[in-house]
Amino acid sequence: MEEVKVGVFLSDCGGQIAKILDFEALTNFVKGVEGVALVARGSEFWRGEGLKTIVNAIKAKRVNRVVVAETVPKISEVAIAKAVEEAGLNPYLVEVIDLKNHCAWPHRDTPKEATEKAKAMLLAAIEKVKLQEPIEKAEFPAVKSVLVIGGGLAGMQAAEDLADMGFQVYLVEKEPFLGGLAAKAVRFFPTDDCAVCIQSPTTDLKTVTQTSRKCVYRSGFSEIPNLKVLTNAKVVKVEGGPGNYHVVVERKPRYVDESKCVACDLCTTVCPVEVPDEYNVKLTKRKAIYINKPLVYPPAYAIDAKACKFHECAKCVAVCPTKAVNLDQKPEQLTLNVGSIIVATGFREYDPSVIKEYHYDEYPDVVTHLELARMLDAFGPTGGVPIRPSDGKPAKRIVFVQCVGSRDRRWNPYCSSICCMISLKHATMIKEAFPDADVTICYIDIRTTGREHEYYYEKAREMGVKFVKGRPSEIIHDPATNTLVVEVEDELLRRLLELEADLVVLATAMVPSEDAKELAQILGIELDPDGFFKEYNAKLRPTETKLRGIFICGGAVFPKDAPTTSLHAHSAAVKAAKFLMNGKITKALKVAVVNQDYCGNCQFCPVTCPYGAITLEPKGDGHFAAKVSELLCEGCGVCVGTCPVGAIELRHLKPSQISAQIRALLSVSGTSKPLVLAFSCSECGHAAVDSSGMAMMSYPANVRVLRVPCTGVIQVQHILEAFKAGAQGVMVVGCKPDGCHYEVGSQKAKQKVEMAKALLRAYGIEPERLEMYNLVFIEGDKFAEAAKTMTERLEKLSPLQLA
Amino acid sequence: MAEKSLDFAREITSKHGGETITRCYQCGTCASTCPVARTTERYNPRQIIRLALLGQRDEVLKGDAIWLCASCYNCQERCPQKVEIADVIYALRNIAIREGNIPSIYTEFATGLMNEGRLAPISKFVEKKRPEYGLPPLKPTDIEALKKILTATGFDKIMFKREGASP
Numbered sequence: 001m002e003e004v005k006v007g008v009f010l011s012d013c014g015g016q017i018a019k020i021l022d023f024e025a026l027t028n029f030v031k032g033v034e035g036v037a038l039v040a041r042g043s044e045f046w047r048g049e050g051l052k053t054i055v056n057a058i059k060a061k062r063v064n065r066v067v068v069a070e071t072v073p074k075i076s077e078v079a080i081a082k083a084v085e086e087a088g089l090n091p092y093l094v095e096v097i098d099l100k101n102h103c104a105w106p107h108r109d110t111p112k113e114a115t116e117k118a119k120a121m122l123l124a125a126i127e128k129v130k131l132q133e134p135i136e137k138a139e140f141p142a143v144k145s146v147l148v149i150g151g152g153l154a155g156m157q158a159a160e161d162l163a164d165m166g167f168q169v170y171l172v173e174k175e176p177f178l179g180g181l182a183a184k185a186v187r188f189f190p191t192d193d194c195a196v197c198i199q200s201p202t203t204d205l206k207t208v209t210q211t212s213r214k215c216v217y218r219s220g221f222s223e224i225p226n227l228k229v230l231t232n233a234k235v236v237k238v239e240g241g242p243g244n245y246h247v248v249v250e251r252k253p254r255y256v257d258e259s260k261c262v263a264c265d266l267c268t269t270v271c272p273v274e275v276p277d278e279y280n281v282k283l284t285k286r287k288a289i290y291i292n293k294p295l296v297y298p299p300a301y302a303i304d305a306k307a308c309k310f311h312e313c314a315k316c317v318a319v320c321p322t323k324a325v326n327l328d329q330k331p332e333q334l335t336l337n338v339g340s341i342i343v344a345t346g347f348r349e350y351d352p353s354v355i356k357e358y359h360y361d362e363y364p365d366v367v368t369h370l371e372l373a374r375m376l377d378a379f380g381p382t383g384g385v386p387i388r389p390s391d392g393k394p395a396k397r398i399v400f401v402q403c404v405g406s407r408d409r410r411w412n413p414y415c416s417s418i419c420c421m422i423s424l425k426h427a428t429m430i431k432e433a434f435p436d437a438d439v440t441i442c443y444i445d446i447r448t449t450g451r452e453h454e455y456y457y458e459k460a461r462e463m464g465v466k467f468v469k470g471r472p473s474e475i476i477h478d479p480a481t482n483t484l485v486v487e488v489e490d491e492l493l494r495r496l497l498e499l500e501a502d503l504v505v506l507a508t509a510m511v512p513s514e515d516a517k518e519l520a521q522i523l524g525i526e527l528d529p530d531g532f533f534k535e536y537n538a539k540l541r542p543t544e545t546k547l548r549g550i551f552i553c554g555g556a557v558f559p560k561d562a563p564t565t566s567l568h569a570h571s572a573a574v575k576a577a578k579f580l581m582n583g584k585i586t587k588a589l590k591v592a593v594v595n596q597d598y599c600g601n602c603q604f605c606p607v608t609c610p611y612g613a614i615t616l617e618p619k620g621d622g623h624f625a626a627k628v629s630e631l632l633c634e635g636c637g638v639c640v641g642t643c644p645v646g647a648i649e650l651r652h653l654k655p656s657q658i659s660a661q662i663r664a665l666l667s668v669s670g671t672s673k674p675l676v677l678a679f680s681c682s683e684c685g686h687a688a689v690d691s692s693g694m695a696m697m698s699y700p701a702n703v704r705v706l707r708v709p710c711t712g713v714i715q716v717q718h719i720l721e722a723f724k725a726g727a728q729g730v731m732v733v734g735c736k737p738d739g740c741h742y743e744v745g746s747q748k749a750k751q752k753v754e755m756a757k758a759l760l761r762a763y764g765i766e767p768e769r770l771e772m773y774n775l776v777f778i779e780g781d782k783f784a785e786a787a788k789t790m791t792e793r794l795e796k797l798s799p800l801q802l803a
Numbered sequence: 804m805a806e807k808s809l810d811f812a813r814e815i816t817s818k819h820g821g822e823t824i825t826r827c828y829q830c831g832t833c834a835s836t837c838p839v840a841r842t843t844e845r846y847n848p849r850q851i852i853r854l855a856l857l858g859q860r861d862e863v864l865k866g867d868a869i870w871l872c873a874s875c876y877n878c879q880e881r882c883p884q885k886v887e888i889a890d891v892i893y894a895l896r897n898i899a900i901r902e903g904n905i906p907s908i909y910t911e912f913a914t915g916l917m918n919e920g921r922l923a924p925i926s927k928f929v930e931k932k933r934p935e936y937g938l939p940p941l942k943p944t945d946i947e948a949l950k951k952i953l954t955a956t957g958f959d960k961i962m963f964k965r966e967g968a969s970p
Contacts, residue, residue, distance in 0.1 A: 357836075357881060403830075408883035444830040473836030473881055489831040489840075494847065496835055 004130050005037035007063030008122065009054055010099070013071040014043040017104040022115045029119045035130050038063050046076035051083050058087040065093050065132070067125045069118075071100035073690045090134035092590070092652060095125040101693025102705060106784065113701035116670020120704055124664035131657045140585040140631050142243035143339035146576050147172065149235055149519065152180020153562060154554025154569040155344035156221070161573035163227040167580065170336050172233045172249055174515070176302035177292055178221075180346050181555070184279065184370055186377040188562040189425045190452040195562070221297055230334070231298060234515075238341070238522055241631055242549030243585050247336045253329035254302045256289070260324035261300035263291060267316035267325065268301075275307045281371040283381035283389060289316050289325070294379055300324070339580040340549045341523065342572050343533055345516060347555035350405045350412065350509040357474045358404065358506060364389040365484055366475060366504045369422050376429055386430060386437075388502045390482060395437075395503035398430060399486045401472050402443040406509030414530055416559045419507035420447045424456040424465075426505070431463040440466040440499055442488050450561060468497065475504055510559035524612050525550055532558050543572040546610060546743060548585075548632075551575050590652040591633035592640060598647035599625040605639040605648060610743035614639060636742035637713030641752060646715070653708060658718060665704040666726040673702035674728030674794040676787070679718070681711045683741040684776045685733035691780030699787035703731070710734070711772075712745025719756040719770060724802050729794045731786065732772045739776070746774060766797055811858045814898070821894030826884040827852045833878035833888050839871055846871040848878050848888050855895065864899040870906050901961055913962035917953060920944025 008030045012018040023041060030039050038057055042050045045068050057063045066084060070076035081091035099118050107114035144167050148159040151173030159171040177183065185195040222229060230249060237248035268287045276282035279292045288307035291300070303316075303325075310327050317325045349370050353361035360366045365388045367375075378384040386395045400423045405411040420443070427439045441460075446467070448454045461467070472488040486499040512531040520527050525545045526534040533552040536544040543553045553572035554565045579585075592614075594605075601624035606614040613632035616624040626648070628639070637650045649655055666675050680686045689705055708714065711734035722730050732753055740746035750772050757767035773786050815821035833848040834840050840847050846868050854863050863869065869892055878888040899905070912922045925941065933940060953959055 403883070407828075409826075409885040410883065444828060469831070470835060471830035471832045471883065473832045473877075487835050489835040489847075489849065491829065491831045491834075491849065494844075494850070496841060 002064060004035045004065055005063045006035050006065040006067060006126055006129060007038040007040070007054070007057050008036055008126065009045045009050070009066070009068045010039070010041045011045045011050065011068070011070050012041060012043060013100055017071065017100050020104040020108050020111045020114055021099065021118050022111070025115055026118055026122065030122055030126070033123060033126050035065075036126060044071070046070050046072060046079045051080065054080065055083055055087040058084060058089045064089065065129045066095070067122065067129055068094065068096045069099040069122065070096055071098065073098050073101055073694070090136070092135040092588075093129060093132055095129040095132075097121050097125050098690065098693070101690055103701070105693045105696050106698050107701040108696075109698060110671075110701055113671045116668050117701040117704065119670075120665045120668040123667065124661040124706070127660040127664045128657045131654060131660060133651070135588055135590050135651055137586055137588050138630060140243050140587065142580045142583055142585050143337055144168065144580050144583055145336075145338045146170070146340050146342060146580070147235075147245070147247050147336055147338040148342045148344055150180065150344035150346055150554075150556065151175075151178040151229065151231070152344065152346045152554065153182045154346065154556070154565045154572075155180070155342070157566055157569035158342050158344060158553055158573040158576075159227060160221070160224060161570055162577060163224045165573075165577050167226060167577065169227045170249075170338065171227065171229045172235060173229070173231045174234050176232050176254060178229065178231065178297045181348070181370075182562075183292065183296070184373060186373050186380070187425065187429065189421050189456060190450065190563070192425070229298065232302070235519065235522060236333075241629065242547065243339045243580070243631070245338050245341060245549070247338060247341070249334045249336060251332050251334065253305070253331055254300070255305070255308070255325060255327055255329050256301045256303060257324045257326060258298050258300040260322045262322055262324075263299050263301065264321065266319045266321065270315040270319045272313060272315065273307050273309060275304065277381070279374075280381040281367070281374045283374065303327075340551065340576045342576055343519065343523070343525075343550070343552045343556050344554045344569065344572070345513040345519060345556045347510045347532075347559050348513055350511045352404050352506050352508045354411065355405055358401065358472075358504075359475055359477065360506060363475065363477050363484065365395075365502065366506060368506050368508050369419070369426065372426055372505050376426065384433065386503055388482070393502070397438040397501045398440070398503045398505060399484075399499050399501040400427060400439070400441040400505045400507060401475075401486070402441065402507045403471060404506040404508045407444065408509075412509040412511060412530065415447065416510040417447070418510065418559050418561050421450070421453055421456060421561065423505070423507050424448070424460050427465045428456060428460050428463060431460070431465060435463070438466075439464075440468055442468045442470055442472050442486065442499075444469075444471050450563070468499070470497075510555070513556070516556065523547075523550055525552075532556065543568055543575055547612070549579060585631065587631065589630055590635040590650070591630050592628045592635065592637060592648050592650055594626045594628055595647045595649070596625045598645050600645055600647070601625060602644060604642045604644065608642045608744065608748070609639055610636070634742060636710040636745055637708070638710060638742055638745050638748055640713045641715050641745075641748055650709065650713065653713065658706070658708070659721060661706050662718070662722050662725050665706060666722070669702075671700070671702045673700050673791055674799065675726055676703045676729040676731060676790055676794065677722040677727040678703055678705045678731035678733055678787070679711060679714055680705050680707055680733040681735060681741075681745070682707055682709050684735035684739065685711065685773075687777035688733065688775035688780050688783045691777050692784040693780070695780055697781055697784035699784040700791050702791060703787040710740070710742045710745035711749035712740070712742060714749050714752055716752055716756045716759065719752070720759070723765070723769070723800065728797075728800050729769045729790050731790055732770075733783065734772065734774055736774045736776060765800065768793060769797070769800070809858070811860045812856055815855060815891065815894055818894040818897060820887060820890030823884075823886045824852060824855065824891050827856065827886050828884060829853060830883060832881050832883060836877045836881050838875060838877065839873050843871065848872070848892070851895070852886070852888070852891065863895060864902060864904050867906065869895045869899060905962065910962060913958070917950060917959065918946070920946045920949050
């Protein structure tokens with residue numbers, strides 16, 4: 001191996017921190033460290049002339065490892081890595097530390113101690129970089145093709161975006177027709193126009209204007225180049241990984257050839273089987289061969305396998321002029337090769353039958369919003385008139401009940417967020433068509449938080465919709481008059497009311513689609529406690545999942561109105577496009593590697609890895625060994641912390657590098673205070689250390705920080721090693737348990753800390769010498785406070801002698 | 804006022820049965836399902852909870868409303884926030900009793916228990932009827948043993964706190 005020549009570049013921040021730190025002493029100290037070939041001092045090294053100094057030293061082959069003591073956190077690290085790479089040195093052979101915010105500023109009251117700590121920090125960086133090997137980049141293929149699961153409003157729009165951008169898109173829908181909830185909902189707020197219109201494709205198609213929106217059925221959806229719609233289809237298996245999935249899709253037979261059917265309706269005239277029409281909430285009947293009218297895609301009939309008598313009858317086969325009906329169609333399986341997957345499976349209405357006091361399953365005149373929507377559809381079962389399903393008479397008195405099964409700890413604790421608006425929309429639609437209708441909304445809180453939503457509330461009051469603040473406790477049916485009675489307390493009057501109604505509409509909770517759980521398992525992604533697909537980060541990455549390559553959008557993530565669903569769909573499409581646009585995934589291999597000789601097939605790491613990156617592969621001798629996927633591994637090191645035999649290590653932080661840094665940070669004391677080693681993660685934990693310095697908080701210089709990718713990497717032995725190397729106390733600073741950048745790392749670290757405390761107790765060492773902290777950037781004050789408190793705590797204890 | 808109201812809420816949540824009171828979002832399901840509220844305006848469970856959460860300690864503990872609950876548990880079954888309303892009312896009654904706010908009927912029950920070993924005296928007529936229903940004759944109560952228990956548990960001190968009251 002080439003001789004290690006470390007260049008150390010010390011920035012004094014324009015002389016500012018030289019007022020605190022003795023740079024001459026630092027320079028002399030560094031010169032004496034083995035392997036250091038060059039020491040330079042300047043006012044800044046992350047840009048301009050300073051950066052040129054580094055680049056020139058690399059180009060002149062004077063150095064092949066670089067340590068920079070900079071004063072600007074993070075940005076400097078990025079800029080230096082970039083320049084170094086361009087100069088021909090692997091960027092992982094560079095270590096950047098922050099002498100200003102991690103040393104000079106927080107310890108400005110004790111300059112001598114600060115200088116000694118700076119020496120320790122420089123030594124640790126030098127020792128670490130000396131042991132570092134180059135980390136190369138790898139390329140993985142990315143198929144420019146996307147699978148979209150769910151053909152509702154979200155799925156259709158995401159599919160169209162991606163097809164427009166030139167990706168091959170497969171849109172898989174489990175029903176025989178596209179549209180999802182939108183196809184049934186008739187009108188959507190806040191535009192009150194058709195629910196089934198979507199953006200037009202930007203593809204230049206005749207008859208499709210780019211400026212307008214279009215109904216699904218006339219948008220030219222099927223004619224968009226690169227888009228393949230698969231109805232009656234379901235994802236059953238996913239293999240491969242990001243950029244290159246092999247997805248098995250199973251298609252139920254439609255028994256009608258989409259390419260031949262001309263939708264002439266002859267088949268339904270001869271079909272003898274009649275069943276309740278679910279599309280029209282069973283208010284009307286349909287034939288076993290059917291199409292949902294009038295808004296539908298694909299424009300081809302389908303046969304209901306549960307109702308059809310097949311060859312016993314076969315009248316449709318005989319009458320079909322295009323020979324489109326094929327009763328012998330079999331289920332088929334297709335394998336699709338896609339680079340990424342978008343989940344857009346939407347939400348559905350909760351079945352309110354479980355809420356016994358509302359008697360949904362007993363009284364036909366108690367309906368849900370979707371059922372009312374079908375009645376309000378002019379093409380629907382009642383021609384747009386709300387009726388009493390029990391006797392078909394028009395409903396004159398209508399009571400809406402809000403929060404049915406939502407905001408209810410017995411069923412779904414969350415607010416479904418759109419039901420208030422749906423009730424206001426339906427109430428005003430009814431009042432508009434039937435001004436004499438007596439419409440009452442019983443509510444707990446009316447939530448109209450979207451743009452233009454409050455106007456619906458205003459309009460409803462103007463039109464004479466009555467509002468009762470109170471949640472009904474029971475719906476009673478009076479058989480004598482076939483009238484429903486809603487029992488509710490008008491809280492504002494403090495009066496018990498018995499509202500008589502012809503029709504009671506339940507604003508039921510919106511819950512995840514039935515298949516969500518199964519699909520999450522197939523894809524290896526998580527659901528939240530309410531059963532919706534869990535996003536990677538609710539604030540910043542609302543349409544990404546923890547798995548690269550898999551995205552989520554629309555109501556599958558949480559109930560949404562149409563505008564938010566559109567936003568979500570476009571976001572997911574952009575994320576998928578960004579992921580695949582280069583046709584390859586380029587990634588630096590800062591990953592975990594397994595020493596196959598040590599691995600004892602215990603299964604800990606495959607279970608713990610948050611990214612499913614580790615599998616057990618047969619070794620051939622009857623044993624298994626863990627194997628890390630270089631593509632899936634995020635380099636957090638949670639597996640390293642979990643492995644009981646130390647068989648896994650990170651390429652960017654080897655065990656020898658952790659040990660070397662522990663020793664280096666504790667080798668220079670210069671303070672009478674007890675030395676403390678603080679392991680901090682590179683994410684929120686390190687940011688908190690940064691911010692405490694940036695805000696000029698002070699804490700004593702005996703606290704030394706060792707940065708690791710994630711606290712999940714820490715093993716009990718690292719903590720013990722720190723004590724053996726002279727630490728009187730150990731701090732572990734990580735992200736919040738539920739905000740860990742690597743999902744579980746922070747929680748794992750907490751477990752390690754508890755285990756180490758138990759061990760310390762067994763050894764007769766005070767367990768309070770060890771503590772875990774969960775901090776974020778804005779909690780730098782808490783880091784400074786913790787460092788002070790830990791120091792004071794240790795000063796009260798007698799010194800630890802472990803030598 | 805804010806501090807006071809928090810104090811009372813904390814006091815209630817620290818009592819057995821009162822733990823869930825802060826979940827209440829005032830939907831009124833309890834009031835509209837309550838058979839007592841249907842017959843009298845003097846009792847409304849939603850209002851009791853609201854007063855309690857607003858810190859109206861005296862109004863809640865010294866008024867007669869908390870004693871009107873029939874413990875049918877309708878409200879508790881139907882509360883969407885799983886507030887254990889009937890149990891909250893018990894918790895409030897327990898606080899009231901310890902402070903001597905005891906309706907006389909309860910003191911009478913307690914006196915009966917201490918002196919006769921029964922909440923209410925059994926009439927000779929009822930006693931005579933028992934064999935007709937195949938019930939064994941009543942055994943005499945061991946009043947002394949009962950008194951011992953009631954004294955040891957502090958029952959007497961709690962129940963006869965009110966001035967002038969005695970067993």
